[in-house]
Amino acid sequence: MKALVVVDVQRDFVPGGALAVPAGDEVVPVANSLMKRFELVVATQDWHPPDHLSFAANHPGRQVGDRVVVDGLEQVLWPVHCVQETRGAAFAEGLDTSRIGHVVRKGTDPRIDSYSGFYDNARRKTTGLHEYLRGRGVGTVYVLGLATDYCVRFTVQDALRLGYETYLVVDGCRAVNLAAGDGAQAVAEMRAAGAKIVTSEEVLR
Helix, strand or coil: CEEEEEECCEHHHCCCCCCCCCCHHHHHHHHHHHHCCCCEEEEEEECECCCCCCEHHHCCCCCCCCEEEECCEEEECECCCCECCCHHHCECCCCCHHHCCEEEEECCCCCCCCCCCCECCCCCCECCHHHHHHHCCCCEEEEEEECHHHHHHHHHHHHHHCCCEEEEEEEEEECCCCCCCHHHHHHHHHHHHCCEEECHHHHHC
């Protein structure tokens, strides 16, 4: 069975949001068009507590984009975003949520971030996504969403490690690009790891 995994298409990650990904809203129509072709659609959602370690505001003297080490893991500092139960954490305007069969909330532990839809960044805890997919006989996943160079990349890499046949729907993703070319490098890394790079047009055909 095949599943579509829609990664973090949330208000705070599209233009006007607290951590807006350039052109992030352009993934919404791509996601909507593909949802109609999949029996199972799963979405991930950043769902941070207000005291989350990834927020620069929680590190006095630090700025957005700085890197710190917390509990032995390097962490990029971001603006306050996707705080639980806030408007910014909601799915992006226009996303057809009626077709989403299951939602995985991640980044809920204040001491560790969770870019991947499957695990936290230290791979200490599972989000439950793998168990959910396996329980429904899913062997192939198609992944799109925000952002290419962070949560999409980590989700794709973990899907491959877990044995899923994994497709990246490249036109359904947009990158943060903290450094120029981060998005393109992430796509190259995913391809090298075994992901198949496709466009939504190819999937719809």
